[in-house]
Amino acid sequence: MQTHRHTDPAAGATPPALVDVAVIGGGPSGAIAAEWLAQRGFCVLLVDPGDRIKPCGGAIPSRTLADFAIPPEMLVARADAARVIAPSGRTVEMRIGTAGYVGMVDRASFDPYLRGRAEQAGATAFAGKLDSIEEQPGGLLSLTVAPARSAMPGAGPVTVRARMVIGADGANSTVRRLMFPPADRPRYVFAYHEIVETPAQPEAADFRADRCDVVYDGRISPDFYGWVFPHGGQVSVGCGSGVKGHDLRRATGALRQAAGLGQARILRREGAPLPLKPMRRWDNGRNVLLTGDAAGTVAPSSGEGIYYALHCGVLAAQAVEACLTSGRPQTLKTARRRFMQAHGRVFLILGLLQAVWYRSDRMREKFVTMCADPDVQRLTWESYLEKRIVRRDPLAHLRVFLRDLGQLLTPAARQK
Structure with a gap:
């Protein structure tokens, strides 16, 4: 492992030439992953341009x-x-x-706060954008990063070598585009x-x-x-x-x-x-792992992403740590497996909900009618707040299913 270097990206500092992990993207998922790994003694580079606020209900x-x-x-x-x-x-x-x-x-203040936490933990923050990744003999990755103009006016690209890369750079992930087949992208x-x-x-x-x-x-x-x-x-x-x-x-x-x-x-x-749908594969089988929006971890129907991004970031960091310490690339698969074990059922149900109820105004009208049901409201809030399908009241689930079926089979009541 390399020695930690804590730098101010606004000052235009040069990142380390060799790092254990380069995290590309400093939103919630990337920032929490960088913090987690830095706390455990790894040399981490966190790359984010710092010039854009993601559209998000928050x-x-x-x-x-x-x-x-x-x-x-x-x-x-x-x-x-x-x-x-x-x-x-x-x-x-x-x-x-x-x-x-x-x-x-x-997000204008939340994301910088999380990046600041990663820096305090020992990660090196660099204001820039990934240009390219090349695999070198021996398994290292060579990254070319263009500094953000606001941080280093007139500066040219810098090269960093990394043992592992975490792609946390959004739905249009550059890491995914460079290191995964073109067909691998979420809906x-x-x-x-x-x-x-x-x-x-x-x-x-x-x-x-x-x-x-x-x-x-x-x-x-x-x-x-x-x-x-x-x-x-x-x-x-x-x-x-x-x-x-x-x-x-x-x-x-x-x-x-x-x-x-x-x-x-x-x-x-x-x-x-x-x-709106997690990708089937988040790792390249060797040294790259996707997380957050880059891996598609936004809930269908609701579009909720912050909590899932944070949890995914922690799981990605744990998988990368396991890979670095064991030398076994197959451990990277644990990030997706553990995420889907925790949230896959919720994502499946929300996906079905969107497919059924969002397809026309007639169905949307029925959906809102269904939301007036006390059982629907209670189960919805319990599942949202606890981040799992709550099973302690099976009769309530049965009542909701029957009322849901009734809404599907009856004409919409358009009430003003």
């Missing part, structure tokens, strides 16, 4: 704070209810109760949102600072949904769709108007692909 279940040692002050808001809105305008409010809450983070929708200022006195019927609004309407998204999420002094308003030609910016404008935020000042606009 929702995390309350257990995230305890699971990943996130301080409460990183939350910009807490929501204790969600309101789902049907194409007809019918609304159903789903209150969480005392089981927990939905925390809201702002995704394109997400777009606008961060706007929260009005001083919002209309309670349209927007509440302690409630997440989720809009199921084909005019907003023909295959996904729209959202209005509180962020304290700001609000995230956006939508996603995989339908080519759907005007996400116009749909988001309609959402802002409906939420009483049409005149709110827009602070920033962001868009990016959002994967």
Whole structure:
């Protein structure tokens, strides 16, 4: 192992020539993986351009704070209810109760905080972007990284050798493109949102600072949904769709108007692909492992990704540690296997939910009707907060199944 070097990427420092692990991408998954490995004595390079904020509603279940040692002050808001809105305008409010809450983070501050933790643990942070990877004799990887212009104006690319690479660089991962076959890429929708200022006195019927609004309407998204999420002094308003030609910016404008935020000042606009299905393979069988969005670990139907990215990052770091210490590349497969053991059932059910209920406004109307059921609400919140399918009340699951079947077999009741 190499000696730790703690550097300030903004100062334009040169990264080590040889590292144990190069983590490409400093979002939640990459940052937590870099921190985990650095804490265990590995020489880690964390590469991130630091010049972009991912479009994200920012929702995390309350257990995230305890699971990943996130301080409460990183939350910009807490929501204790969600309101789902049907194409007809019918609304159903789903209150969480005392089981927990939905925390809201702002990626503009949350991601740098996580990268800072990785640095404090001993990782070297470098502001830049991966250009190329070449495998060298002996198993080392040679990486060419272009420094970010904001950090090192006029500087040329630098070369770093690494024993292992973790690709945490998003849905359009450069690591995946360079080291995996072209067909290996997750299915995704394109997400777009606008961060706007929260009005001083919002209309309670349209927007509440302690409630997440989720809009199921084909005019907003023909295959996904729209959202209005509180962020304290700001609000995230956006939508996603995989339908080519759907005007996400116009749909988001309609959402802002409906939420009483049409005149709110827009602070920033962001868009990016959002994967909705884990890849079948995350490693190249030798020295590269994908994690987070690069591996497709975003939940279908909900688009939730932060908690899963953090957990995936820890699993990726553990798999890489096992590979480095044992010399057995097959241990890299444990990251995906353990992730799917923990979350595969939830992802399967959410995928089926999206396939059945999101395919038309008629079905979306029925879905919102179903959300009014107390059993549906309780099981939904328990599964979201506990990050697993809760089985302690089998009769409730049976009741939900029967009501779900009834909704499928009866005409939609379009209530105004």
